[in-house]
């Protein structure tokens with residue numbers, strides 16, 4: 109075992125170096141400085157207020173997600189993207205800022221050594237309290253094979269990264285710690301993944317989150333105009 113991070117309970121392969129979890133799926137621990145994490149937390153607090161407030165997404169079958177979500181650029185409403193939040197308050201979604209696209213390109217350089225012309229146009233910002241989870245799913249509403257960039261801030265979690273064929277095995281459990289970057293593209297772009305567990309109390313208070321976990325994913329929708 110190497111590295112200073114948590115995860116010494118034997119549940120995880122403790123690996124705090126850039127690691128390719130599966131072809132095209134790269135974990136870069138400690139990628140965001142504490143300063144950048146603080147800036148992102150502050151920005152997320154603003155986005156959570158509106159114009160579309162952060163909320164628990166209701167699924168078409170009536171289930172309610174334990175995670176709270178707010179979107180930028182395009183509003184994700186299961187299972188499509190639109191420019192307005194028809195399932196919340198009908199407001200137009202907040203714009204996707206250029207600086208966040210720049211951060212996405214920096215992330216691809218860290219993960220893959222190149223940007224590949226990455227032009228993300230939507231972000232999903234998820235907040236997990238200690239009991240929140242996300243079931244195994246594919247990010248497949250996008251009409252683009254461009255990578256998903258995932259940034260984690262606050263409490264650590266168990267991130268389960270699987271295969272493209274089913275929700276089940278084989279998968280790998282990776283501990284995502286505050287500041288970690290995870291990118292999945294190429295052959296892993298449509299792999300099933302989820303968050304089976306948050307590890308409450310693991311956040312560094314210096315990042316400005318008292319408890320819980322923020323996850324920001326950047327994506328290219330491949331859409332244009334007002335909605336698909």
Ligand SMILES: O=C(O)CCC(=O)C(=O)O
Pocket residue numbers: 232234242247258267301302303323325
């Ligand atoms: O919270 C995470 O790390 C993953 C989030 C996710 O899979 C999603 O928003 O689609």
Ligand SMILES: [Fe+2]
Pocket residue numbers: 245246247301
């Ligand atoms: Fe996802």
